[in-house]
Amino acid sequence: MSASPLVQVSDLVVNFHTRRERRRGSAPNAVDGVSFGLSADETLAIVGESGSGKTTVARCVVGLQAHQEGTVMFDGAPVGPVTRRSPATRRAIQMVFQDPAASLNPRMTVRSIIAETWRTHPSAAPDGRTWDAAIDELLADVGLDPDVGTRRATALSGGQCQRVSIARALALRPRLLVCDEAVSALDVSVQSQILRLLAGLRAARGLAILFITHDLGVVRQIADRVAVMHRGRLVETATADDLFERPGHAYTRKLLAAALDLEGA
Amino acid sequence: MSRMSKVTDQVAAELDPEPAPLLQVEHLSIDLPGPAGPVRVVDDVSFTVAAGRTTGLIGESGSGKTMTASAIIGLPPPGAAVTGRLLWHGDDMVTMAEQDRRRLRGRGIAMIFQDPQAALDPTQTIGRQVGEILRRGGMPAKEVRRTVIDLLDRVGIPDPQTRHAQYPHQYSGGLRQRAMVATALAGSPELILADEPTTALDVTVQARILALLRRVRDEEDTAMLLVSHDLRVMAHVADEVVVMYAGRICEVGSGREVLNSPAHPYTRALVVSVPAVRSRTAIAEPLPGSPASPAERPSGCPFHPRCAKAQDRCASEVPRMRQVAAGRQVACHFPEET
Ligand SMILES: Nc1ncnc2c1ncn2[C@@H]1O[C@H](COP(=O)(O)OP(=O)(O)OP(=O)(O)O)[C@@H](O)[C@H]1O
Ligand SMILES: Nc1ncnc2c1ncn2[C@@H]1O[C@H](COP(=O)(O)OP(=O)(O)OP(=O)(O)O)[C@@H](O)[C@H]1O
Numbered sequence: 224m225s226a227s228p229l230v231q232v233s234d235l236v237v238n239f240h241t242r243r244e245r246r247r248g249s250a251p252n253a254v255d256g257v258s259f260g261l262s263a264d265e266t267l268a269i270v271g272e273s274g275s276g277k278t279t280v281a282r283c284v285v286g287l288q289a290h291q292e293g294t295v296m297f298d299g300a301p302v303g304p305v306t307r308r309s310p311a312t313r314r315a316i317q318m319v320f321q322d323p324a325a326s327l328n329p330r331m332t333v334r335s336i337i338a339e340t341w342r343t344h345p346s347a348a349p350d351g352r353t354w355d356a357a358i359d360e361l362l363a364d365v366g367l368d369p370d371v372g373t374r375r376a377t378a379l380s381g382g383q384c385q386r387v388s389i390a391r392a393l394a395l396r397p398r399l400l401v402c403d404e405a406v407s408a409l410d411v412s413v414q415s416q417i418l419r420l421l422a423g424l425r426a427a428r429g430l431a432i433l434f435i436t437h438d439l440g441v442v443r444q445i446a447d448r449v450a451v452m453h454r455g456r457l458v459e460t461a462t463a464d465d466l467f468e469r470p471g472h473a474y475t476r477k478l479l480a481a482a483l484d485l486e487g488a
Numbered sequence: 489m490s491r492m493s494k495v496t497d498q499v500a501a502e503l504d505p506e507p508a509p510l511l512q513v514e515h516l517s518i519d520l521p522g523p524a525g526p527v528r529v530v531d532d533v534s535f536t537v538a539a540g541r542t543t544g545l546i547g548e549s550g551s552g553k554t555m556t557a558s559a560i561i562g563l564p565p566p567g568a569a570v571t572g573r574l575l576w577h578g579d580d581m582v583t584m585a586e587q588d589r590r591r592l593r594g595r596g597i598a599m600i601f602q603d604p605q606a607a608l609d610p611t612q613t614i615g616r617q618v619g620e621i622l623r624r625g626g627m628p629a630k631e632v633r634r635t636v637i638d639l640l641d642r643v644g645i646p647d648p649q650t651r652h653a654q655y656p657h658q659y660s661g662g663l664r665q666r667a668m669v670a671t672a673l674a675g676s677p678e679l680i681l682a683d684e685p686t687t688a689l690d691v692t693v694q695a696r697i698l699a700l701l702r703r704v705r706d707e708e709d710t711a712m713l714l715v716s717h718d719l720r721v722m723a724h725v726a727d728e729v730v731v732m733y734a735g736r737i738c739e740v741g742s743g744r745e746v747l748n749s750p751a752h753p754y755t756r757a758l759v760v761s762v763p764a765v766r767s768r769t770a771i772a773e774p775l776p777g778s779p780a781s782p783a784e785r786p787s788g789c790p791f792h793p794r795c796a797k798a799q800d801r802c803a804s805e806v807p808r809m810r811q812v813a814a815g816r817q818v819a820c821h822f823p824e825e826t
């Protein structure tokens with residue numbers, strides 16, 4: 224790991240306790256002391272149990288979720304909730320959400336959804352070109368036809384919504400991309416197109432990627448390091464090769480054992 | 489004697505004719521309104537689902553899988569024109585009275601929607617939504633509560649006593665997905681349309697849900713139409729597989745055969761793109777060109793602009809579905825040897 228990572232999450236604690244639970248003090252934390260670093264140019268995958276706190280950690284990093292304890296540092300400075308972040312920081316950290324259809328405004332066309340991000344962050348707007356051409360290019364990058372641009376999210380398939388969501392995040396040329404199950408609604412051929420796109424951006428611009436997924440095959444293809452979450456904690460962090468070859472934690476071994484392969488079905 | 493048995497066979501056949509399959513989809517086409525006129529997003533799709541069988545539906549993102557399922561459950565998007573026949577135990581659902589159709593929904597056919605966040609009502613507790621169909625069926629409140637908690641437990645939602653009273657936003661993505669599965673199981677339907685039911689689940693929970701669905705299939709003879717991009721899951725659970733590209737079926741066969749030795753070049757491209765878990769594989773080469781848009785479906789074989797095996801004939805002549813082996817049909821002029 225390099226000396227000063229782009230993102231440093233330290234001792235993060237989040238709970239959603241009700242008043243009664245707080246009084247009794249018995250309920251577990253949704254995120255319970257999570258720490259990790261992520262350098263520019265690096266891809267860290269977070270895998271783990273469903274409900275173990277992966278999305279909650281991701282939402283803390285982008286500033287959409289308040290945490291009770293711990294810090295999130297970006298570029299060496301602590302960052303708070305998104306409303307208190309500088310426009311530059313807000314632009315630099317983008318997220319692709321787990322439920323793509325629910326995260327796109329149903330009343331806007333795909334074109335205006337993307338253009339809107341440039342109106343909010345003029346510094347990221349394409350210059351010297353028309354926005355339309357730039358939008359077409361973004362859509363083509365994620366395997367969508369220009370005619371998708373004129374439609375609303377409600378008239379798109381699940382995987383098309385997911386790709387619009389990826390295009391929207393990339394439109395701002397972020398330094399950190401947080402992907403929460405961002406390729407789960409795509410057929411494997413389109414999925415490889417997106418994975419290649421991300422690998423290319425990482426090589427060309429040093430894009431850092433926090434990649435949450437349940438697909439261990441994808442993890443193996445793109446992650447440098449893997450963090451395994453279980454009941455709110457990171458139980459193991461290792462390089463991808465080590466994790467698959469020499470899983471340390473019992474839960475990691477259970478995960479790998481349950482993973483299916485196409486061969487041997 | 490031989491004549492005798494022939495006669496008895498004949499009588500038996502008349503008394504107990506081959507039962508109609510649970511669901512027959514015949515020449516289903518769906519047109520959706522587009523800016524430049526109607527767009528055919530599903531084009532002449534036919535397949536059957538037998539009781540107690542799992543039929544997998546795979547294919548490119550945007551190829552019409554969800555539209556096909558939503559036509560079967562009778563909830564196509566507004567403005568859709570659905571043609572063809574959808575036979576339920578031999579009765580046409582398209583011409584069925586709306587009242588009968590509604591009765592079918594949930595009890596006869598239930599759907600697990602692709603986007604649980606959008607399908608769940610944010611203002612109602614999970615327990616209420618899962619128990620909706622039971623309540624409508626007149627089950628007393630106490631029993632509904634007990635059944636719901638039991639269902640949530642069966643789909644692997646921890647602490648169902650507390651969780652049933654929570655709202656969708658308090659659930660993680662995978663918990664919402666499991667709540668959708670519980671909702672579908674609540675009505676004990678004969679057919680479950682499951683649209684990507686396991687994408688947000690870790691592999692251990694996924695295995696549990698698949699085992700549950702298999703158990704329901706074996707014990708209650710429930711059939712399933714499973715839509716999934718996860719070919720590993722498909723290979724493990726689908727008895728039959730239907731492959732779609734650009735609104736049309738390109739290959740049909742037994743799950744094992746289609747995924748082990750695909751005959752259609754598109755199916756082959758999918759199969760080689762699946763990343764392995766037990767060994768490290770390079771990211772697959774994506775298909776050249778862009779996905780076919782239903783608004784401008786290429787002439788001839790819709791896959792021809794992206795197919796490595798394409799010849800002149802592919803651009804001009806639509807390949808018809810034809811049998812290449814027992815139970816195996818392919819729409820390709822030059823299928824792979826199987
Ligand atoms: N707004 C909320 N209110 C109450 N509980 C919540 C809220 N958001 C999340 N939780 C709970 O916190 C825990 C962690 O949820 P999170 O969404 O982070 O899990 P996850 O690891 O992303 O799971 P999945 O893989 O299923 O998406 C879960 O038990 C969830 O029910
Ligand atoms: N309401 C609508 N109006 C117009 N077109 C639509 C509408 N809904 C979907 N479409 C288009 O119909 C086609 C088929 O969509 P469908 O949702 O069935 O795809 P799918 O195979 O389920 O894809 P995915 O795997 O991405 O979910 C897509 O090209 C989509 O853009």
Ligand code: SF4
Pocket residue numbers: 752753754789790791792793795796797798799802807819820821822823
């Ligand atoms: S018909 Fe021709 S273009 Fe179409 S899949 Fe077969 S070989 Fe390829």
Ligand SMILES: [Mg+2]
Pocket residue numbers: 277278279321403660661662
């Ligand atoms: Mg999540």
Ligand SMILES: [Mg+2]
Pocket residue numbers: 380381382553554555602683
């Ligand atoms: Mg779909």
